[in-house]
Amino acid sequence: MAGRNFLFVPGPTNVPDRVTRAMMVAMEDHRSPIFPELTRACLSALKPVFKTASAAPILFPSSGTGCWEAALTNCLNTGDKVLTSRFGQFSHLWVDMCTRLGFEVEVLETPWGEGAPVDRYLASLSADKQHKIKAVLVCQNETATGVTSDVAAVRQAMDSLKHPALLFVDSVSALASIDFRMDDWGVDVCISGSQKGLMLPAGMGVTCVSQKALEAAKTATARRCYFDYADMVQANATGYFPYTPSLPMLYGLRESLAMLAEEGLENVFRRHTYLAAGVRAAVIEGWKLKLCAVAPKWHSDTVSAIMVPEGINGAEVIARAFNRYNLALGAGLSKVAGKLFRIGHMGDLNELMLLGAIAGAEMAMLDVGVKIEPGSGVAAAQKYWRNNAVQAKTGRAA
Numbered sequence: 001m002a003g004r005n006f007l008f009v010p011g012p013t014n015v016p017d018r019v020t021r022a023m024m025v026a027m028e029d030h031r032s033p034i035f036p037e038l039t040r041a042c043l044s045a046l047k048p049v050f051k052t053a054s055a056a057p058i059l060f061p062s063s064g065t066g067c068w069e070a071a072l073t074n075c076l077n078t079g080d081k082v083l084t085s086r087f088g089q090f091s092h093l094w095v096d097m098c099t100r101l102g103f104e105v106e107v108l109e110t111p112w113g114e115g116a117p118v119d120r121y122l123a124s125l126s127a128d129k130q131h132k133i134k135a136v137l138v139c140q141n142e143t144a145t146g147v148t149s150d151v152a153a154v155r156q157a158m159d160s161l162k163h164p165a166l167l168f169v170d171s172v173s174a175l176a177s178i179d180f181r182m183d184d185w186g187v188d189v190c191i192s193g194s195q196k197g198l199m200l201p202a203g204m205g206v207t208c209v210s211q212k213a214l215e216a217a218k219t220a221t222a223r224r225c226y227f228d229y230a231d232m233v234q235a236n237a238t239g240y241f242p243y244t245p246s247l248p249m250l251y252g253l254r255e256s257l258a259m260l261a262e263e264g265l266e267n268v269f270r271r272h273t274y275l276a277a278g279v280r281a282a283v284i285e286g287w288k289l290k291l292c293a294v295a296p297k298w299h300s301d302t303v304s305a306i307m308v309p310e311g312i313n314g315a316e317v318i319a320r321a322f323n324r325y326n327l328a329l330g331a332g333l334s335k336v337a338g339k340l341f342r343i344g345h346m347g348d349l350n351e352l353m354l355l356g357a358i359a360g361a362e363m364a365m366l367d368v369g370v371k372i373e374p375g376s377g378v379a380a381a382q383k384y385w386r387n388n389a390v391q392a393k394t395g396r397a398a
């Protein structure tokens with residue numbers, strides 16, 4: 001097909017040309033005397049992205065899933081109890097991993113379309129008088145349902161009870177797009193990946209570990225080797241890695257972190273909110289469809305999961321968009337398979353790119369028989385963006 005593929009899945013996201021160019025490098029010796037400059041540039045520029053002064057950013061040659069495993073196996077003893085909630089495919093997969101690695105999991109089952117149930121976290125922690133719960137897990141942005149949770153409120157619940165558990169947060173589809181605060185929220189491990197807000201190809205696990213978690217790792221007995229925090233922190237302190245790092249990914253990361261700093265992280269968040277609001281206007285006001293997120297407080301600024309009407313298979317919308325219009329939309333996963341499709345609005349994006357996705361989704365829906373007004377989504381998003389400025393202090397002011 002002529003023209004570019006329109007990539008609107010919620011990760012991998014579009015890699016800016018500047019980042020692609022930065023990645024096209026000849027291979028180098030990762031033990032050379034100048035290599036530490038690259039390591040240090042990446043690790044120090046990550047700290048403001050995690051909003052931390054004291055925690056250690058760590059880069060694993062994995063995807064986000066590897067960082068889940070690292071958090072569990074470095075900080076806990078096999079058999080330890082963890083508390084989490086399940087409200088989508090990714091929070092489900094984390095539960096599944098906990099079980100498969102031999103941890104005892106208390107799962108707060110939550111309807112898909114809602115986020116972390118803070119009052120129920122509070123109740124479970126409050127019932128845990130003997131402090132058997134060693135870690136509290138929260139998925140900040142459930143990519144499968146387009147739902148964002150209130151991590152700060154979970155931390156407040158823990159603090160109100162003086163519960164000593166560690167707090168692990170999955171910020172895979174939030175970091176560098178939706179506000180995340182390692183230090184302010186007292187997060188012990190933040191789990192993320194390269195292929196979403198960091199605008200890189202997949203293949204790098206990007207995580208950040210508090211001093212409390214590193215301390216816990218010294219005595220935690222769960223088995224780990226390749227994902228050992230101590231090996232990584234020790235090697236990183238000298239500017240190196242315990243095994244061969246991916247040079248192109250490090251060069252790409254250094255460039256994407258420079259782009260985020262140039263735009264200003266808070267402006268990046270504002271841009272995501274503004275673009276997401278235009279997409280939501282297309283869905284709700286234009287197409288008169290529903291989001292999977294059941295209330296505005298759960299709306300995600302990085303991904304919208306759009307419910308298709310009864311009698312329509314969401315997978316057909318996605319197939320039509322891909323085969324006919326060269327547009328990649330996100331699929332409905334597990335429980336919501338066929339019931340929705342997703343538009344990712346994360347990373348290197350602007351209004352006109354999103355209008356392409358909205359127009360393509362609109363044509364695909366019409367083609368498979370969804371009864372929407374032709375042009376209504378595009379018109380609603382245009383109206384929203386024309387009437388609302390991105391309130392940016394620097395960068396691309398509106």
Ligand SMILES: Cc1ncc(COP(=O)(O)O)c(C=O)c1O
Binds near residue numbers: 011066143144173
């Ligand atoms: C919220 C969330 N957590 C975890 C993952 C798994 O990350 P990865 O595919 O990078 O291993 C994803 C992937 O999309 C995700 O969206």
